[in-house]
Amino acid sequence: MSERLAPRVKGLSYGGDYNPEQWPESVWAEDVALMREAGVTVVSLGIFAWAWLEPADGRYEFDRLDRLMDILHAGGVAVDLATATASPPAWFSVAHPESLPVDPDGRTLTYGSRQAFCPSSPAYRRKALDLVERLAERYREHPALAMWHVHNEYACHNAHCYCEISADAFRAWLQARYTDLDGLNAAWGTAFWSQTYTDWAQVQPPRATVTSSNPTQLLDFRRFSSDAHLANFTAERDVLTRVSPGVPITTNLMAASCYALDYWQWARELPVISNDHYVLAEAPTPPAAQTAYAADATRGLAGGGSWLLMEHSTSAVNWQPRNLAKAPGALLRESLGHVARGSEGAMFFQWRASRAGSEKWHSAMLPHAGTASKVWREVVALGGALRRLAEVEGARVVAHVAILLDYPSGWAQEAPNQPSTDLGAFDEIKRWHAALWRAGIAADLVHPAADLSRYVAVLAPSLYLADDDAIANITDYTASGGTLIMGPYSGLVDRNDHLRTAPLPGAFHKLLGVRVEELFPLPEAASVALDDGSTAAVWTEQLSVTEATVLASYLDGPVAGEPAITRFGETWYLGTRLSDDALTALLASATGAPVTHRVPAQVEAVRRRHDGGNSYLFLLNHGDGPAVVDARGTDLLTGTAWTGPAEVPGRGVVVLREA
Numbered sequence: 121m122s123e124r125l126a127p128r129v130k131g132l133s134y135g136g137d138y139n140p141e142q143w144p145e146s147v148w149a150e151d152v153a154l155m156r157e158a159g160v161t162v163v164s165l166g167i168f169a170w171a172w173l174e175p176a177d178g179r180y181e182f183d184r185l186d187r188l189m190d191i192l193h194a195g196g197v198a199v200d201l202a203t204a205t206a207s208p209p210a211w212f213s214v215a216h217p218e219s220l221p222v223d224p225d226g227r228t229l230t231y232g233s234r235q236a237f238c239p240s241s242p243a244y245r246r247k248a249l250d251l252v253e254r255l256a257e258r259y260r261e262h263p264a265l266a267m268w269h270v271h272n273e274y275a276c277h278n279a280h281c282y283c284e285i286s287a288d289a290f291r292a293w294l295q296a297r298y299t300d301l302d303g304l305n306a307a308w309g310t311a312f313w314s315q316t317y318t319d320w321a322q323v324q325p326p327r328a329t330v331t332s333s334n335p336t337q338l339l340d341f342r343r344f345s346s347d348a349h350l351a352n353f354t355a356e357r358d359v360l361t362r363v364s365p366g367v368p369i370t371t372n373l374m375a376a377s378c379y380a381l382d383y384w385q386w387a388r389e390l391p392v393i394s395n396d397h398y399v400l401a402e403a404p405t406p407p408a409a410q411t412a413y414a415a416d417a418t419r420g421l422a423g424g425g426s427w428l429l430m431e432h433s434t435s436a437v438n439w440q441p442r443n444l445a446k447a448p449g450a451l452l453r454e455s456l457g458h459v460a461r462g463s464e465g466a467m468f469f470q471w472r473a474s475r476a477g478s479e480k481w482h483s484a485m486l487p488h489a490g491t492a493s494k495v496w497r498e499v500v501a502l503g504g505a506l507r508r509l510a511e512v513e514g515a516r517v518v519a520h521v522a523i524l525l526d527y528p529s530g531w532a533q534e535a536p537n538q539p540s541t542d543l544g545a546f547d548e549i550k551r552w553h554a555a556l557w558r559a560g561i562a563a564d565l566v567h568p569a570a571d572l573s574r575y576v577a578v579l580a581p582s583l584y585l586a587d588d589d590a591i592a593n594i595t596d597y598t599a600s601g602g603t604l605i606m607g608p609y610s611g612l613v614d615r616n617d618h619l620r621t622a623p624l625p626g627a628f629h630k631l632l633g634v635r636v637e638e639l640f641p642l643p644e645a646a647s648v649a650l651d652d653g654s655t656a657a658v659w660t661e662q663l664s665v666t667e668a669t670v671l672a673s674y675l676d677g678p679v680a681g682e683p684a685i686t687r688f689g690e691t692w693y694l695g696t697r698l699s700d701d702a703l704t705a706l707l708a709s710a711t712g713a714p715v716t717h718r719v720p721a722q723v724e725a726v727r728r729r730h731d732g733g734n735s736y737l738f739l740l741n742h743g744d745g746p747a748v749v750d751a752r753g754t755d756l757l758t759g760t761a762w763t764g765p766a767e768v769p770g771r772g773v774v775v776l777r778e779a
């Protein structure tokens with residue numbers, strides 16, 4: 121689902137987390153004045169303010185928040201009001217020690233950081249909902265209220281809990297899924313190592329044990345944990361919907377960095393999709409490709425429609441080994457990189473840099489250095505840019521390629537005892553996305569059972585586990601003429617992580633016209649050469665073709681001479697992990713998808729279009745020097761009308777309303 125903040129916030133949203141409890145009231149007026157100077161339209165207020173709002177059990181103190189809401193409203197700043205439930209106060213944890221999370225080794229983790237609660241804790245749920253109900257009653261009519269911000273980054277730190285309460289909840293979840301123990305034993309394949317259960321009380325979360333836990337137990341525990349967090353979200357959402365109907369509701373996801381939750385299930389329950397994204401400064405994937413993935417993944421969760429970038433950083437973060445500050449211009453390009461891919465604004469963590477606490481070295485919109493700083497000048501400039509881009513709101517990104525992403529498949533594949541630890545699931549999906557990004561082809565991330573009919577090509581980089589719905593959907597898609605490009609080690613197991621029957625790959629051998637005889641993962645750092653000139657690493661398979669044509673074979677390695685890449689009709693199979701360059705070249709031609717716009721290599725082009733209306737070409741120049749792009753239209757950022765080729769300044773952005 122995806123609604124929009126509009127009409128409660130006009131135009132694109134601009135602002136950040138605002139944590140007033142860290143500051144004396146005397147700075148609030150200055151905050152609002154500076155927000156106005158920067159063009160801030162909305163702030164996410166009080167995300168970690170539980171202890172400030174309820175300093176003792178049942179003692180609610182809202183008068184400061186009342187005053188702040190009024191001040192913000194008077195200053196023309198709308199509020200995305202937090203339910204403040206992400207970090208229970210110390211008094212709560214002391215009163216309810218049973219609510220503290222427990223790790224697989226049985227170690228209870230204490231409070232004093234944040235999110236220190238068990239997702240299945242009834243005490244946590246009860247106290248959180250009490251707070252939500254009171255906030256909703258008090259502020260539902262407040263004119264500053266634009267949206268409810270439930271919790272913060274569910275499962276960021278407490279994804280899985282192994283306590284007794286969680287164990288009971290897990291058993292109840294399993295009973296609902298399997299009805300009886302025979303069902304559970306069959307699904308988990310417990311006729312192995314004497315794991316058979318004869319009483320529900322014997323069933324445990326996958327706590328630390330002497331060697332590998334049962335893989336289906338691990339998989340189900342991940343499913344259960346995602347559901348446990350989701351139940352906390354829907355409980356808060358339902359209170360808000362009842363007490364404060366008609367106000368948009370969101371919770372900030374982490375589509376590019378959190379794989380603990382099955383976000384496809386979450387997306388169905390979430391009225392507004394919002395996302396947090398932080399660039400990994402030293403990762404091999406360039407920042408712009410990381411941004412593109414995060415945005416495309418979030419847009420996928422929004423069903424291709426509107427979403428909001430809820431958090432990113434103006435400059436350095438505080439949690440990487442080396443927290444590199446952003447170069448001049450990077451802020452604008454990164455923010456507009458998200459807007460180009462469908463975000464209806466650009467929000468940050470956080471408004472004013474903290475003076476104390478573990479995030480005091482995290483950048484903010486208003487940095488420690490104050491307004492005489494590069495960050496502040498760029499923040500003010502970005503506010504202006506977003507104002508000038510207001511008409512882009514609601515325009516959609518059109519992608520012709522879908523990339524399939526399935527959480528349980530990744531969970532199953534990334535469990536222990538796989539043929540190789542080097543073939544990542546989620547990383548491989550990102551790598552294929554980056555290959556399309558390099559080729560200038562726009563893509564949506566979608567669920568394997570989603571409607572695929574609007575795509576000219578569907579990529580399945582990593583679909584180790586394919587359930588029956590996914591198989592039927594993908595098969596229908598290819599039957600109606602769509603192009604499918606599938607990565608190695610796909611279609612091998614069912615929803616319970618049991619091998620499908622021979623021939624391999626069980627789910628897709630007919631579709632692909634190949635049989636996999638044996639898996640030949642490669643030694644660390646080894647690579648193989650293919651006879652089409654490409655190279656590959658990590659993984660090979662001994663393949664034989666039944667109906668497919670061989671496009672490339674191995675020149676060396678353990679299966680030298682055997683097929684590596686095959687094609688059967690419009691269905692391609694890659695039995696190996698191609699190098700980035702080879703993958704880019706293959707996808708650029710095999711998808712048959714158009715590039716967004718012909719641009720020089722240093723420029724990224726993305727298009728948003730209003731249904732039946734204007735289209736906007738975002739040109740992001742990641743190079744230092746200016747670039748010339750054969751495109752015409754009016755640059756919304758400068759007002760320049762380009763009648764000949766448009767020039768994009770080095771490290772700059774042009775957004776053309778296309779002629």
Ligand code: GAL
Pocket residue numbers: 272273276396398431437438469479482
């Ligand atoms: C996010 C979180 C924020 C802040 C930020 C720092 O994960 O939601 O509260 O901690 O990271 O980068």
Ligand code: ZN
Pocket residue numbers: 220221222238239240241281282283284285286287
């Ligand atoms: Zn627990």
